[in-house]
Amino acid sequence: MSVAENIEGIRQRIKAACERAGRDPAGVQLMGVSKTQPIELIQEAVDAGLNLFGENKIQEAKIKIPQCPHSARFHFIGHIQTNKAKDAARLFEMVHGVDSLRLAEELNKRADNEARDLKYLVEVNVAGESSKFGYSPESLLNDIGALADLPRLELHGLMTIPPYTTDPKRSRPLFRRLVELRDACEQKLGVPLGELSMGMSGDFEIAIEEGATIVRVGTAIFGPRKYRNPKADSDA
Numbered sequence: 555m556s557v558a559e560n561i562e563g564i565r566q567r568i569k570a571a572c573e574r575a576g577r578d579p580a581g582v583q584l585m586g587v588s589k590t591q592p593i594e595l596i597q598e599a600v601d602a603g604l605n606l607f608g609e610n611k612i613q614e615a616k617i618k619i620p621q622c623p624h625s626a627r628f629h630f631i632g633h634i635q636t637n638k639a640k641d642a643a644r645l646f647e648m649v650h651g652v653d654s655l656r657l658a659e660e661l662n663k664r665a666d667n668e669a670r671d672l673k674y675l676v677e678v679n680v681a682g683e684s685s686k687f688g689y690s691p692e693s694l695l696n697d698i699g700a701l702a703d704l705p706r707l708e709l710h711g712l713m714t715i716p717p718y719t720t721d722p723k724r725s726r727p728l729f730r731r732l733v734e735l736r737d738a739c740e741q742k743l744g745v746p747l748g749e750l751s752m753g754m755s756g757d758f759e760i761a762i763e764e765g766a767t768i769v770r771v772g773t774a775i776f777g778p779r780k781y782r783n784p785k786a787d788s789d790a
């Protein structure tokens with residue numbers, strides 16, 4: 555199957571999931587997770603009408619983004635080390651992985667240096683996995699006011715990466731928890747937080763049924779990832 559055929563198939567499945575949930579498909583953005591994938595495949599996806607992409611390594615993104623069509627927008631979906639905040643604030647339209655006030659403050663400073671505003675989502679570790687990045691729900695509720703106050707950062711919502719499972723139904727309660735937490739944050743702030751970034755190749759339909767507005771789909775669009783070395787995925 556070509557990238558274009560894969561995208562078409564996923565769009566159909568997004569539409570069907572929206573129908574089941576009584577949602578408008580226009581409320582769900584499909585992100586092509588292009589990490590490790592070559593420019594040629596991103597170009598194929600752009601030609602097929604996809605214009606939102608996700609990368610999770612600053613080094614890789616620095617090389618790839620300038621070579622991609624201008625219509626392609628990029629979101630950062632990896633863990634950001636504070637020493638990479640400058641590049642993240644320069645290269646991306648939105649960052650999905652903000653998991654501490656300290657990192658948000660650093661991004662705010664770097665965005666200010668670039669004289670721009672940066673959109674972001676807070677990552678939440680809803681399952682409480684010790685190996686994962688992300689705010690715990692409790693500490694997010696503590697910090698949410700301070701996070702929303704940073705002048706150069708625009709808080710748009712929450713994102714989560716559920717634990718790996720071969721049974722996507724197990725992600726459903728975690729997606730629900732993210733929605734509840736988003737509602738609690740909205741109440742605390744008194745402003746809407748519209749975006750919920752949740753759902754990947756294996757579980758995006760369930761995520762949409764639960765309210766996802768951005769689904770991050772990699773392998774189902776581009777096929778297996780092309781790692782140059784096995785350590786590459788853990789080193790941002």
Ligand SMILES: *Cc1c(COP(=O)(O)O)cnc(C)c1O
Binds near residue numbers: 754770773
């Ligand atoms: C790699 C990655 C994805 C895409 O995963 P697939 O299972 O290939 O769709 C989505 N979200 C994040 C944060 C990722 O790192």
